[in-house]
Amino acid sequence: MNEIVNKLTNNTDLIRLANGAVSQLFALSDEDLATFQFEMIKRSYAYHFENNAFYRDLAVCADLTPDALHTEADLAKIPLIPVSAYKGQDSHRLLSVGLTEVEHEMRSTGTSGVPSVARRCTTTVDGGVQSVYGMYREFLGISKGAGLYLCPSTEEIPEMGMIKALNMLAGLLDTHRFMVRNEQMIPEDAVAQLKEWDTFTRHIIGPPFLIHRFISFLKATNTKLKLDPGSLIITLGGWKRFSGAMISRVEFNQECEEWLGVPTQNVRDIYALVESNIVAIEDEHGVKHVSPTARISVRDQNDLSREMPLGKPGQLAIYDPTNFTVPGFLLTEDIVTQEPKRDGDTRSGQRIKYIMRAPVSTEFGCCAVNLEKKMDAQDA
Numbered sequence: 001m002n003e004i005v006n007k008l009t010n011n012t013d014l015i016r017l018a019n020g021a022v023s024q025l026f027a028l029s030d031e032d033l034a035t036f037q038f039e040m041i042k043r044s045y046a047y048h049f050e051n052n053a054f055y056r057d058l059a060v061c062a063d064l065t066p067d068a069l070h071t072e073a074d075l076a077k078i079p080l081i082p083v084s085a086y087k088g089q090d091s092h093r094l095l096s097v098g099l100t101e102v103e104h105e106m107r108s109t110g111t112s113g114v115p116s117v118a119r120r121c122t123t124t125v126d127g128g129v130q131s132v133y134g135m136y137r138e139f140l141g142i143s144k145g146a147g148l149y150l151c152p153s154t155e156e157i158p159e160m161g162m163i164k165a166l167n168m169l170a171g172l173l174d175t176h177r178f179m180v181r182n183e184q185m186i187p188e189d190a191v192a193q194l195k196e197w198d199t200f201t202r203h204i205i206g207p208p209f210l211i212h213r214f215i216s217f218l219k220a221t222n223t224k225l226k227l228d229p230g231s232l233i234i235t236l237g238g239w240k241r242f243s244g245a246m247i248s249r250v251e252f253n254q255e256c257e258e259w260l261g262v263p264t265q266n267v268r269d270i271y272a273l274v275e276s277n278i279v280a281i282e283d284e285h286g287v288k289h290v291s292p293t294a295r296i297s298v299r300d301q302n303d304l305s306r307e308m309p310l311g312k313p314g315q316l317a318i319y320d321p322t323n324f325t326v327p328g329f330l331l332t333e334d335i336v337t338q339e340p341k342r343d344g345d346t347r348s349g350q351r352i353k354y355i356m357r358a359p360v361s362t363e364f365g366c367c368a369v370n371l372e373k374k375m376d377a378q379d380a
Contacts, residue, residue: 018293019127022134025292026347033348037295042069044321052096055327080331086116094326097121106161108274118274120325127322128277131293139281146197147176150206161274162237187217201228207237208247218259226261233262236270277322290350294320298338313337333358
């Protein structure tokens, strides 16, 4: 492993290798994967130190030059950028590239109505696409079938990060259809579309609140569907509704089995955020695996310099070396636990369990919550 790393002296080459090798990274030992991740993070830190005056000032204040990163324990010293910095009018100062090098912008807007703006240069877009598709193949295994999208299309909301990530799945399917138009979903049309696709393996894709809304319609009309062996329910966007009420994951899984005929092991939730290239996707046991191209750290909410042990809740920090546009060293507003490896699990890497938004957060949701707010206003 070290021999391969040492031959790849160029930062971009090393990370491109990692982005295109998700399954191979999961097959490494935990020790080799951690070594590989540390080398990528160290190189990323040096890159942003050299190319970003704003971040270099943070590093100098933290008294941490790139040469001072020697072991994995030193990663906890890396200055973290809070996600709130992406909402500021001066968020361009986060850039390690010129504005003319930005290829794409994604947005996430929660209950405050103030969008986070995440910019990506070409190299960062390349890496994100490769890594996300690698994770989709590793945990969802989709290469065909029909996708019923219970959400708007990217044509309606081209910059919404949640929709963009879900839309990437469409490239792996034979056919798909978006069922939310002009902020309205007609559940009868969704039922008719599923019946029309009876020769395909049918998957349902969308934020939990819209799939929950669809199942509520099925219950109200006593309409039980039976999807196919291999059908997946794929969710992204959080389990808290605009009203503040939580959607019970246990009840959601049970209702997917009862009303859609999809077993619990085929209900897969995805954790993602627009400010980072990483995703965490559930396996058949409901365990979320973090992209092996990045590393996470769970911090004590009362002392952010302190890392929490396995199974103890704390504030999620992300070290994402695949981001060349801005420093990928991010302090989120999410409370998670880092979960231990399950007996019999052959994959290396880290696992997380999402718990809630941090009490300090000004938002209690992002894209999905804002979408629900708009749809409820449209229906009123």
